Amino acid sequence: MAEEDGVRRRDFINIAAVSAAGVAGVGVVIPLVSQMSASADVLAASSTEVDISAIQPGQAIKAVFRKQPVFVRNLTVKEIEEANKVDISSLRDPQTLAERTKEGKENWLITMGVCTHLGCVPLGAGEGENRGEFGGYFCPCHGSAYDTAARIRKGPAPKNLEVPAYEFTTDTVVKIG
Amino acid sequence: MSFPWANEYTPSHPFMKWMDEKLPLPRLVYNSVGSGYPVPRNLNYFWNFGFLALICLVIQIVTGIVMAMHYAANTAVAFDTIEMTVRDVNWGWLFRYGHANGASAFFVVIYIHIFRGFYYGSYKAPREMVWLLGVVIFLLMMATAFMGYVLPWGQMSFWGAKVITGLFGAIPFVGEPLQQWLLGGFAPDNAALNRFFSLHYLLPFVIVGVVILHIWALHIPGSSNPTGVEVKSESDTVPFYPYYIAKDGWAVGAFAILFAAAVFFFPNALGHPDNYIPANPMSTPAHIVPEWYFWPFYAILRAFTQDFFFIPAKLMGVLAMFGAILVWFFLPWLDKSPVRSGSYRPTYKKFFWFGLIPAMAVLFYCGGAAATEPYVMISQLAALYYFAHFLIILPVVSAIEKPLPLPYSITEAVLGKDEGAELAPAA
Numbered sequence: 001m002a003e004e005d006g007v008r009r010r011d012f013i014n015i016a017a018v019s020a021a022g023v024a025g026v027g028v029v030i031p032l033v034s035q036m037s038a039s040a041d042v043l044a045a046s047s048t049e050v051d052i053s054a055i056q057p058g059q060a061i062k063a064v065f066r067k068q069p070v071f072v073r074n075l076t077v078k079e080i081e082e083a084n085k086v087d088i089s090s091l092r093d094p095q096t097l098a099e100r101t102k103e104g105k106e107n108w109l110i111t112m113g114v115c116t117h118l119g120c121v122p123l124g125a126g127e128g129e130n131r132g133e134f135g136g137y138f139c140p141c142h143g144s145a146y147d148t149a150a151r152i153r154k155g156p157a158p159k160n161l162e163v164p165a166y167e168f169t170t171d172t173v174v175k176i177g
Numbered sequence: 178m179s180f181p182w183a184n185e186y187t188p189s190h191p192f193m194k195w196m197d198e199k200l201p202l203p204r205l206v207y208n209s210v211g212s213g214y215p216v217p218r219n220l221n222y223f224w225n226f227g228f229l230a231l232i233c234l235v236i237q238i239v240t241g242i243v244m245a246m247h248y249a250a251n252t253a254v255a256f257d258t259i260e261m262t263v264r265d266v267n268w269g270w271l272f273r274y275g276h277a278n279g280a281s282a283f284f285v286v287i288y289i290h291i292f293r294g295f296y297y298g299s300y301k302a303p304r305e306m307v308w309l310l311g312v313v314i315f316l317l318m319m320a321t322a323f324m325g326y327v328l329p330w331g332q333m334s335f336w337g338a339k340v341i342t343g344l345f346g347a348i349p350f351v352g353e354p355l356q357q358w359l360l361g362g363f364a365p366d367n368a369a370l371n372r373f374f375s376l377h378y379l380l381p382f383v384i385v386g387v388v389i390l391h392i393w394a395l396h397i398p399g400s401s402n403p404t405g406v407e408v409k410s411e412s413d414t415v416p417f418y419p420y421y422i423a424k425d426g427w428a429v430g431a432f433a434i435l436f437a438a439a440v441f442f443f444p445n446a447l448g449h450p451d452n453y454i455p456a457n458p459m460s461t462p463a464h465i466v467p468e469w470y471f472w473p474f475y476a477i478l479r480a481f482t483q484d485f486f487f488i489p490a491k492l493m494g495v496l497a498m499f500g501a502i503l504v505w506f507f508l509p510w511l512d513k514s515p516v517r518s519g520s521y522r523p524t525y526k527k528f529f530w531f532g533l534i535p536a537m538a539v540l541f542y543c544g545g546a547a548a549t550e551p552y553v554m555i556s557q558l559a560a561l562y563y564f565a566h567f568l569i570i571l572p573v574v575s576a577i578e579k580p581l582p583l584p585y586s587i588t589e590a591v592l593g594k595d596e597g598a599e600l601a602p603a604a
Contacts, residue, residue: 033358036372042362062459066363069459113459117491118343119364120336121461141340141465142479143549156482158347158489 047177049169052108060125062113065164065176069113071125071137072174075148080106082135083149093160097149100163110174111150111161115139122146122161137161180399182411184212209396215414216421217402219591223293224400225428226286232429233283234388236436238381240276241325248328250374252367255330256455274444280322281447282436284470287315296529298405298517303398305509310391312505314384319471319502321380324373326468327365331452336465338365338373344478347492364458404590405517406583410597413587464547472544473537474498477563479544480556497560504567511567514575516583524578528570536562 050063052072060073075083083097101109113121122137122144123129132138132145134153139145144155151160166176186207188194197204207213247262247269249255262269291311294300300308327338342365346356361368399408408414415421439446447469451462467475481494488496504511519526539559546552589595 036361037358038360038362039368042366042368064459067366067458068364114364118340119346120340120465121459123461140461140463140547141336143482143553156479156490156494158491 047175050174050176051172052174053172057107059127062121062125063176065112069121069125070164070176071109071111071113071150071161073109073111073125073150075107075109079135079148083147083151086147086149086151092152092158095149095151095160100149100151100160102168105168108174109148109150110166110176111163113137114162115141115144115157116152116159116161117142117144117155117157179208179213179396180215180408180411180414182414183208183215184416186211186213209392209417210422211418212416214396214399214417215408215411216400216417217408217413217587218415218420219402219404219587220400220421220424221403222428223289223297224402225425226290226293228425229286229428229432230283230290231388232432233279233286234381234384236279237276237283238385240272240279241378241381243272244276245378248374250328250371252330252370252456255328255370259329270444271440274440276325277448278436278439278444280325281468281470282432282439283318284322286432287318288470291315295533296519297401297403298512298514298519299401300509301512301517302509304395304401306394307391308509309506310387310394312502314387314391315505316502317380317384317387321377321384322468322470324377324380326452327370327373328377329452330370330456332454332456332460332462333449333452333465335365335456335458336461337467338369340465341467342369344495344498347489347495349492366458401517402587403518403520404584404587405521406585406587406590409586410588412595412597466545469541469545472542473540474501474544476540476544476552476556477501477560479553480560482553497564501560501563504564508567508571511571512575513572514578514580516580521581521583522574522578523581524574525571528566528574532562532570533566536566 046066048063048065048070050061050070050072052061052074055061055072055074057074057076058079060071063070063072080097088094088096097106097109100111101107113125115122117139118141120139120141122139124131124137124146130138130140132154134145134147136146136148136150136153139155139157142156144157145153146157146161147153149160152158164176166174169175186197186204188197188203193203196202244262247258247266249258259273263273264270266272294308294311323337323341327334342356342359345359346352348355357363359369360366361372402408449466449468454462466472475498478494478498481490481497483490485493514522514525516522519529536559539555540563543552543556543559584590586595586597588597
């Protein structure tokens with residue numbers, strides 16, 4: 001049979017052996033690559049509850065979510081007006097304040113405290129910190145300035161501060177994640 | 178691969194003869210760094226920095242192995258183990274500050290070594306492979322130094338890690354999963370610290386491997402020299418041992434004095450005080466700066482504040498920062514001039530001294546300064562010039578420049594006359 005179709009027994013063994021070694025190689029690489037991904041214990045610490053009852057209008061707090069800061073800000077009426085006044089089409093990452101908050105809770109702006117440029121914590125959530133020229137947050141690392149809706153307005157950051165998944169479990173408690 | 182007049186290894190002791198038949202390691206040493214390796218006789222002090230770089234690598238590996246004996250890669254204790262190494266371990270301060278300043282010394286030496294290559298055109302044929310391997314070593318050094326700086330888990334460690342791994346997040350589509358894969362989480366934490374430690378221990382030995390290739394590739398054509406004229410005859414060379422071993426030894430002595438002065442008297446001069454604050458993921462230092470040796474490239478990263486057509490500013494900055502080094506890989510082909518040494522290239526020399534070097538100095542300064550005007554705009558102009566130097570000025574200058582007359586040989590350059598030149602037909 002081998003002689004008839006030109007394929008020798010040895011060719012078959014050769015291809016089979018190299019193929020098996022290739023599959024085995026991939027099988028070895030998968031765990032080697034996969035072990036570097038976030039482990040189960042890291043993924044398990046995935047939600048945070050925040051009590052917002054003490055945050056006055058104009059104030060913000062930093063909470064921790066997945067080992068990263070989250071800004072919970074109670075916007076003032078003036079800040080909401082400023083955010084709504086902006087021409088959406090002029091923004092780098094066009095979004096309205098309403099799209100970035102929950103209905104009926106427009107004054108609660110909850111965003112990651114992680115600059116979308118390279119991941120620094122922007123200033124502006126703490127008392128007396130520099131809030132940048134657009135009155136929201138200012139990242140000191142590379143000068144990105146966010147407005148009162150935490151939308152990127154100036155500097156190298158490409159996106160608005162990320163709004164994590166969250167829900168109001170009561171009027172004063174927010175569950176993030 | 179060596180010159181025909183190279184001394185031949187002739188073991189006389191019976192043991193060495195026996196050894197030469199079984200494992201000719203002494204022969205390899207003799208032909209690589211001994212009397213059997215002829216080297217141009219006119220090398221100036223810039224040619225000492227390759228050897229010094231090797232010394233730095235040895236210092237880093239020795240002090241690093243000691244540091245690893247006292248360090249624990251765990252976010253809860255990493256910061257404390259470094260402080261306890263300095264305060265409680267016998268001679269711990271010597272190893273810690275030797276290792277930290279050793280990294281700076283290594284970069285000082287390597288930058289002078291690269292400068293030498295730029296000015297004297299050491300990257301040109303037939304030494305392209307030497308240059309390419311050198312750029313690979315430089316990239317490996319940067320990765321190793323970056324991960325090493327993360328290990329003390331101070332504020333600058335943490336935020337440096339966050340910013341640099343954040344660079345990968347700029348890559349379209351795969352960026353964010355890639356960043357999480359690199360960190361083993363959503364932000365730098367224990368998983369990241371552990372793998373950085375593992376890789377920080379591994380990479381220096383990878384560097385050793387590439388250094389061996391670098392030297393191997395160098396020893397095929399032999400060293401370049403300040404005239405850029407290739408070796409023609411025996412009178413152009415002297416054996417590596419004893420001549421350059423002695424000269425390199427002198428350089429090691431001079432280096433050791435400066436290095437010891439830094440370690441003993443100014444151990445923290447090049448460090449950042451914020452790295453003596455334990456890492457705090459909730460609070461970014463007001464002014465994040467990398468170690469000084471990354472400043473020029475950091476300035477290029479920050480120079481991009483506007484979207485560039487369809488490429489977001491962030492990705493553009495990342496591409497430019499890596500591009501600033503990757504462009505070196507093309508240097509042997511961007512510089513088309515057949516003359517190697519900048520000393521015989523009047524136009525190139527002007528652009529080198531009054532263009533590239535000031536641009537790099539400006540980028541260096543801006544990289545360490547705050548990310549505000551006017552530094553951002555100055556960085557932009559300097560970054561533009563930097564790329565223009567390699568991609569426009571260098572190819573154009575090398576095409577139109579009229580070089581100065583070259584000496585006939587190294588011997589003529591050194592002694593003023595060469596008998597071979599008198600016999601040779603007029604060029």
